[in-house]
Amino acid sequence: MYATLMYGPGDVRYEQVADPKIEKPTDAIIKLSATCICGSDLWPYRGLSPQEGPAHMGHEYCGVVVEVGSEVKTVQPGQFVVGSFCLSDNTCPHCRFGFPSACRQGEFMTGAQAPYARVPLADGTLVATAELPDADMIPHMLAASDVLGTGWYAAYAAQVREGGTAVVVGDGAVGLMGVLAAAQLGAERIIAMSRHADRQKLAREFGATDIVAERGADGVARVMELTDGVGAESVLECVGMGESMEQAMGVCRPGGTIGYVGVPHGVSFDGQRLFFKQQRMLGGPAPVRRFLPDLMDRVLKRAIQPGKVFDLVLPIAQVAEGYKAMDERRAIKTLLKLD
Ligand SMILES: [Zn+2]
Numbered sequence: 583m584y585a586t587l588m589y590g591p592g593d594v595r596y597e598q599v600a601d602p603k604i605e606k607p608t609d610a611i612i613k614l615s616a617t618c619i620c621g622s623d624l625w626p627y628r629g630l631s632p633q634e635g636p637a638h639m640g641h642e643y644c645g646v647v648v649e650v651g652s653e654v655k656t657v658q659p660g661q662f663v664v665g666s667f668c669l670s671d672n673t674c675p676h677c678r679f680g681f682p683s684a685c686r687q688g689e690f691m692t693g694a695q696a697p698y699a700r701v702p703l704a705d706g707t708l709v710a711t712a713e714l715p716d717a718d719m720i721p722h723m724l725a726a727s728d729v730l731g732t733g734w735y736a737a738y739a740a741q742v743r744e745g746g747t748a749v750v751v752g753d754g755a756v757g758l759m760g761v762l763a764a765a766q767l768g769a770e771r772i773i774a775m776s777r778h779a780d781r782q783k784l785a786r787e788f789g790a791t792d793i794v795a796e797r798g799a800d801g802v803a804r805v806m807e808l809t810d811g812v813g814a815e816s817v818l819e820c821v822g823m824g825e826s827m828e829q830a831m832g833v834c835r836p837g838g839t840i841g842y843v844g845v846p847h848g849v850s851f852d853g854q855r856l857f858f859k860q861q862r863m864l865g866g867p868a869p870v871r872r873f874l875p876d877l878m879d880r881v882l883k884r885a886i887q888p889g890k891v892f893d894l895v896l897p898i899a900q901v902a903e904g905y906k907a908m909d910e911r912r913a914i915k916t917l918l919k920l921d
Pocket residue numbers: 670671672673674675676677678682684685686687688
């Protein structure tokens with residue numbers, strides 16, 4: 583088959599590779615219904631995280647099981663499944679505590695920007711639906727695999743509550759999903775920090791009540807003004823840069839909580855500042871597997887449409903253009919079609 587390989591910064595190719603096969607008895611092979619490009623795929627694409635090339639790309643996936651290893655019990659060929667970008671056994675102490683993203687056997691999914699993929703730890707990672715979903719459900723189901731699950735975790739980690747106030751820092755795909763999650767979790771006021779008109783529009787659609795276009799100190803001042811000088815009790819940090827973390831800490835009220843899901847690049851903290859700010863923080867790779875059954879259920883009930891975050895759809899053979907469009911910010915998130 584053909585698959586997506588990254589040879590180095592800016593160099594993505596769709597080329598012939600060996601078909602994936604069952605390597606361990608706990609593996610499953612799936613035929614992907616659709617796949618996509620993640621904001622985190624841009625770190626190596628921009629040369630900001632070193633990577634040994636050529637590397638198989640893709641960790642967001644949904645599709646139909648075609649083969650399972652001898653020890654796989656919970657999924658079978660013919661079933662439609664969604665899995666997390668973090669592979670997990672769902673049985674170790676960390677998984678049982680709700681953090682499959684810290685699974686003792688865990689690793690990150692890879693190789694999903696392809697027509698077929700091998701999913702290790704299939705029993706603990708994949709969630710099957712009762713029936714094959716309609717075709718129009720596929721983008722929404724695919725979003726649950728990472729981008730929605732990560733935005734959801736940001737809202738959970740920020741302790742978004744019914745009637746509360748939430749600020750979302752970052753208007754990338756994850757930030758937009760954070761807005762959707764905060765709305766679903768009942769936040770009454772959702773302030774989205776966004777400078778781009780198209781993203782502001784989508785943020786409103788997903789439930790933002792206020793938009794703050796200013797950044798840095800001006801952005802903080804604007805949020806404080808909107809909250810009568812108090813700040814928000816829930817802040818979702820969805821970027822991972824020093825400036826965005828500064829903004830998050832600047833708008834979080836004492837006793838409030840920051841959920842941070844952007845992989846930190848060049849972020850550091852001053853201990854005393856953290857001490858006197860009296861803010862709670864929880865972040866890291868999202869334990870998507872914990873949220874998947876609920877998220878898939880919300881999608882199937884048509885309560886949410888997270889797939890609206892895909893604003894560019896390309897055949898997978900044009901994957902290189904998909905990366906380019908996201909890198910140049912011509913697209914928020916690219917869905918790759920498989921026929
Ligand atoms: Zn585990």
